[in-house]
Every structure is written in structure tokens, then in C-alpha cells.
Amino acid sequence: MxxxxxxxxxxxxxxxxxxxxxxxxESRFRNRAKMVVAGTTDAPTLGILDDAGRGVDLVRCGLYPASVTDALEPLRAFVTRAALVPYDVPARRGELKHVHVTTNDAGELMVRFVLRSTESLPRIRKHLPHLLEAVPSIRVVSANLLPQHAALLEGDVEVPLTPAERLPVRQGAVTLLARPQGFLQTxxxxxxxxxxxxxxxxxxxxxxxxxxxxxxxxxxxxxxxxxxxxxxxxxxxxxxxxxxxxxxxxxxxxxxxxxxxxxxxxxxxxxxxxxxxxxxxxxxxxxxxxxxxxxxxxxxxxxxxxxxxxxxxxxxxxxxxxxxxxxxxxxxxxxxxxxxxxxxxxxxxxxxxxxxxxxxxxxxx
CATH class of the missing domain: 3.40.50.150 (Vaccinia Virus protein VP39)
Structure with missing residues (x-):
């Protein structure tokens, strides 16, 4: 036992x-990565925060399948390209709080940018074609607005950025249609x-x-x-x-x-x-x-x-x-x-x- x-x-x-x-x-099993963004625009980290609120990079974490980890470096580069300012938790300033990536068995991806405000949206839209070219497996992209300083992973408002808003994920005998704010067993x-x-x-x-x-x-x-x-x-x-x-x-x-x-x-x-x-x-x-x-x-x-x-x-x-x-x-x-x-x-x-x-x-x- x-x-x-x-x-x-x-x-x-x-x-x-x-x-x-x-x-x-026991590895590569998680279909969803919820990465805290920290560091700077030129050197962002994707992972978690340490006790002091500094970023700990986890882009090669063994919990996630290759479809997710292979997308994290291009997403890190996208933060720099689109001039997205990582949210500094101790200082309570910045814009980009999290990047969420969900995958299905076909390796297709849904990506969410969790933002403090709409300030970064024009630059995300401008540079999104480059990201989609760099990571052709991405099917769904959205921005989530989380204005408050709180230990939350998302806010109430979701802004679709691609025509597709659902990612098909087969679990058991049924294909579920994952949406950005919907629940999905990981x-x-x-x-x-x-x-x-x-x-x-x-x-x-x-x-x-x-x-x-x-x-x-x-x-x-x-x-x-x-x-x-x-x-x-x-x-x-x-x-x-x-x-x-x-x-x-x-x-x-x-x-x-x-x-x-x-x-x-x-x-x-x-x-x-x-x-x-x-x-x-x-x-x-x-x-x-x-x-x-x-x-x-x-x-x-x-x-x-x-x-x-x-x-x-x-x-x-x-x-x-x-x-x-x-x-x-x-x-x-x-x-x-x-x-x-x-x-x-x-x-x-x-x-x-x-x-x-x-x-x-x-x-x-």
C-alpha cells in the first residue's frame, strides 16, 4: 500500500x-503551465517567485510535456519583443503578471497573458503574428485582466486575441473544449x-x-x-x-x-x-x-x-x-x-x- x-x-x-x-x-504529465513573470523586459523569468518576490525560472521544468516547454523560450522572447514589463510584486508596478500555457495530446497550445491593465494590449496585438509564426502549434491566445494586487492567477475579464477561443482536449472517451477561464483537470x-x-x-x-x-x-x-x-x-x-x-x-x-x-x-x-x-x-x-x-x-x-x-x-x-x-x-x-x-x-x-x-x-x- x-x-x-x-x-x-x-x-x-x-x-x-x-x-x-x-x-x-510522474513527469511530463501536466497539461497546463501557469508561469509567474518576473525579472525585467530584457531578461524576464517564467516560473515562480522566491520568498523575496524575485523570479525563479522554470522554463525547463520536468512537469510539463515538450509541447509546453518548447514554447516557453519563444514566449520569453516575445515578452522582450513586445516590450512587456513584468509585474514587480514587492514594488507593485509593472504590467505582465503571468503567462498560462495549456496543451492537448496533439501538442496544440492555448496561451494567456495575465495583465494588470490594457496598456500592453496594442503591443501584444502588433507582435502576435511573429509569435504565431515562431510557435505554429499555438491555436488560442487571449489576455486576462487582473488589476488588483492579490495572490490570484486571473481576473474576471478575458480579451480574445485569436479567432479560435477553444482548445480541444481529449480526456478519456470525450473531447472537452478548454476555454481560457474554464476548469480542466491538469x-x-x-x-x-x-x-x-x-x-x-x-x-x-x-x-x-x-x-x-x-x-x-x-x-x-x-x-x-x-x-x-x-x-x-x-x-x-x-x-x-x-x-x-x-x-x-x-x-x-x-x-x-x-x-x-x-x-x-x-x-x-x-x-x-x-x-x-x-x-x-x-x-x-x-x-x-x-x-x-x-x-x-x-x-x-x-x-x-x-x-x-x-x-x-x-x-x-x-x-x-x-x-x-x-x-x-x-x-x-x-x-x-x-x-x-x-x-x-x-x-x-x-x-x-x-x-x-x-x-x-x-x-x-
């Missing part, structure tokens, strides 16, 4: 059965295994559940659906009569999920831009699902959504909980006394760290 598996099992003693952990490569290989596992467990529910086995059409909600990974995999299953609804607060993510469903011809998948907790609590009992998939942020589901799940209508008999924080998952399971864990599986989504993704299947007691 790995140390990570032992820690998770100790945190979740109510889970009776654990499948073999899902793993992937380990494509392990994410595919996670989505495939949920789809397999849902198919098993249809075989084992007396109501669904009798010919009832599965109705499933995917709360905190992001770009739709779980919902799209379930909708793409062998039973086209399934009714799948994904709910997400990010407009960019919902738009990407809708586009992906349309491109794949998944007419049974619907996506809603809303707060997951508020939306679930507002639905009438006769619209309740047979199964719910939840993939909340690190803080977990919270008291109100746990309360709704524990008192959900009788039709709702199955719950699949995917978590990037086993500690908050453990708290939520304690807040769900009406649900019984069936089995779990660890997904090594974040190699070389202590973080893991955990999937637990539950049924109503």
Missing part, C-alpha cells in the same frame, strides 16, 4: 472497499481514468438498481461539472435515453461543456450556469435524479448541499463523490448519515506531491 493510499484510508475508514489506485506518468491521463471509472460505475448502477434495471431512464446530475467531463462521459454511454444535467458557476466552463456536447451529438446532456447548491435546492421533487455526481472545490460540499443530499427525494439513491481534498471529503461523509459508502478509488492526479483525487461511491441507507 502506498503512503497516499494509507493516508486516504485512514481519513475515510467508513469506505469498505478500495480499488487499485489509478496512476499515470493530468490528462489520470483524468481520463477518473471519468471512465465514473461512467463504468454509473453503468453498473443501471444493471444493479431494480428501478433502472426495469427499464427506467437514468436521470443524473453533475454538480460542479466544470467543462463537463463526468456529465459528457455518462451521456456518451450505451443508453442514449439517459438524462444528464451539469451545473457550474463558470460561464466559460458551461459554454465549453455545451459546445462539446453539441460537437459530440450528445442530445441527452444539458448544462446550466448556476450555483450548484442553490440550483439543487430549487428543483421540484419530481425532477430529482437517480444519481448525483459531485466534484466540489477543496472546501467540500458545505452544510447546505450536504443537508439537501441527506434529505433528497426517494428517487435519489446513488451518489458519486470526486474530491481533491480527502479531509473535506471525510467531513462531508460525516455530514451525510443517510448515505452508505460502497467503494472508493484513489487517483494519482498530482504526482510528486501529497495531493490526490479520491472517488467514492455511496448509496442511500
Amino acid at each position: 502506498t503512503d497516499a493510499q494509507a493516508r486516504v484510508e485512514a481519513l475515510l475508514p467508513s469506505v469498505p472497499t478500495w480499488l487499485v489506485p489509478a496512476t499515470g506518468p 493530468d490528462t491521463d489520470v483524468a481520463g481514468q477518473l471519468y471512465t471509472q465514473v461512467a463504468a460505475w454509473v453503468a453498473g448502477l443501471e444493471d444493479d438498481d431494480e428501478v433502472l434495471r426495469g427499464g427506467g431512464a437514468l436521470r443524473l446530475w453533475d454538480l460542479y461539472c466544470g467543462a463537463g467531463g463526468f456529465a459528457l462521459h455518462v451521456a456518451a454511454g450505451p443508453r442514449p435515453e439517459r438524462e444528464v444535467v451539469g451545473v457550474e458557476t463558470s460561464e466559460q466552463a458551461v459554454a465549453a461543456a455545451r459546445d462539446a456536447a453539441r460537437a459530440a451529438g450528445l442530445v441527452g446532456a444539458r448544462f446550466v450556469h448556476a450555483d450548484a447548491t442553490a440550483w439543487a435546492r430549487e428543483q421540484p421533487d419530481d425532477a430529482a435524479p437517480d444519481a448525483v455526481v459531485v466534484n466540489p472545490p477543496r472546501r467540500g460540499l458545505g452544510e447546505r448541499l450536504c443537508g439537501w443530499l441527506d434529505a433528497a427525494p426517494p428517487r435519489t439513491r446513488h451518489l458519486l463523490y470526486s474530491s481533491c481534498n480527502p479531509a473535506s471529503l471525510a467531513r462531508d461523509l460525516e455530514a451525510l448519515p443517510g448515505w452508505e459508502p460502497v467503494r472508493g478509488r484513489l487517483f494519482a492526479m498530482f504526482p510528486q506531491t501529497t495531493h490526490v483525487e479520491v472517488l467514492v461511491q455511496l448509496r442511500r441507507r
Whole structure:
């Protein structure tokens, strides 16, 4: 048993059965690099900041595939060519805060420049053709505006700089359409295994559940659906009569999920831009699902959504909980006394760290 598996099992003693952990490569696995820009216009660094706020260069970091690392030197040169002034965190001056690079399995790229203001936009637009010539794998470019001095990776405003605004990223059996402000699991290989596992467990529910086995059409909600990974995999299953609804607060993510469903011809998948907790609590009992998939942020589901799940209508008999924080998952399971864990599986989504993704299947007691 790995140390990570032992820690998770100790945190979740109510889970009776654990499948073999899902793993992937331990290097070159991250599909997204979020680089802090520091230094000077003539000598910029792309990486992280040290304790004094100085840049530490990571352009050859082994976490990223070659499609990303090969683009970082041209991006560094672009900072100089376009006269972009790196943001100096201690001094609180400068313009360019971060460069984000996302890749897919084909090596195509989405690039974002996170800026303090629009001051640099004319120069970025002017020199962008040179960058696209230097890195022909770039498909999507945008600028994000983050005016405040804060420990954030992006702001609310996104300015498209290329006609294409979506990067197709295949994870598992479905091609997701990543947008600049949308959520995307960073380990494509392990994410595919996670989505495939949920789809397999849902198919098993249809075989084992007396109501669904009798010919009832599965109705499933995917709360905190992001770009739709779980919902799209379930909708793409062998039973086209399934009714799948994904709910997400990010407009960019919902738009990407809708586009992906349309491109794949998944007419049974619907996506809603809303707060997951508020939306679930507002639905009438006769619209309740047979199964719910939840993939909340690190803080977990919270008291109100746990309360709704524990008192959900009788039709709702199955719950699949995917978590990037086993500690908050453990708290939520304690807040769900009406649900019984069936089995779990660890997904090594974040190699070389202590973080893991955990999937637990539950049924109503």
C-alpha cells in the first residue's frame, strides 16, 4: 500500500472497499503551465517567485510535456519583443503578471497573458503574428485582466486575441473544449481514468438498481461539472435515453461543456450556469435524479448541499463523490448519515506531491 493510499484510508475508514489506485506518468504529465513573470523586459523569468518576490525560472521544468516547454523560450522572447514589463510584486508596478500555457495530446497550445491593465494590449496585438509564426502549434491566445494586487492567477475579464477561443482536449472517451477561464483537470491521463471509472460505475448502477434495471431512464446530475467531463462521459454511454444535467458557476466552463456536447451529438446532456447548491435546492421533487455526481472545490460540499443530499427525494439513491481534498471529503461523509459508502478509488492526479483525487461511491441507507 502506498503512503497516499494509507493516508486516504485512514481519513475515510467508513469506505469498505478500495480499488487499485489509478496512476499515470510522474513527469511530463501536466497539461497546463501557469508561469509567474518576473525579472525585467530584457531578461524576464517564467516560473515562480522566491520568498523575496524575485523570479525563479522554470522554463525547463520536468512537469510539463515538450509541447509546453518548447514554447516557453519563444514566449520569453516575445515578452522582450513586445516590450512587456513584468509585474514587480514587492514594488507593485509593472504590467505582465503571468503567462498560462495549456496543451492537448496533439501538442496544440492555448496561451494567456495575465495583465494588470490594457496598456500592453496594442503591443501584444502588433507582435502576435511573429509569435504565431515562431510557435505554429499555438491555436488560442487571449489576455486576462487582473488589476488588483492579490495572490490570484486571473481576473474576471478575458480579451480574445485569436479567432479560435477553444482548445480541444481529449480526456478519456470525450473531447472537452478548454476555454481560457474554464476548469480542466491538469493530468490528462489520470483524468481520463477518473471519468471512465465514473461512467463504468454509473453503468453498473443501471444493471444493479431494480428501478433502472426495469427499464427506467437514468436521470443524473453533475454538480460542479466544470467543462463537463463526468456529465459528457455518462451521456456518451450505451443508453442514449439517459438524462444528464451539469451545473457550474463558470460561464466559460458551461459554454465549453455545451459546445462539446453539441460537437459530440450528445442530445441527452444539458448544462446550466448556476450555483450548484442553490440550483439543487430549487428543483421540484419530481425532477430529482437517480444519481448525483459531485466534484466540489477543496472546501467540500458545505452544510447546505450536504443537508439537501441527506434529505433528497426517494428517487435519489446513488451518489458519486470526486474530491481533491480527502479531509473535506471525510467531513462531508460525516455530514451525510443517510448515505452508505460502497467503494472508493484513489487517483494519482498530482504526482510528486501529497495531493490526490479520491472517488467514492455511496448509496442511500
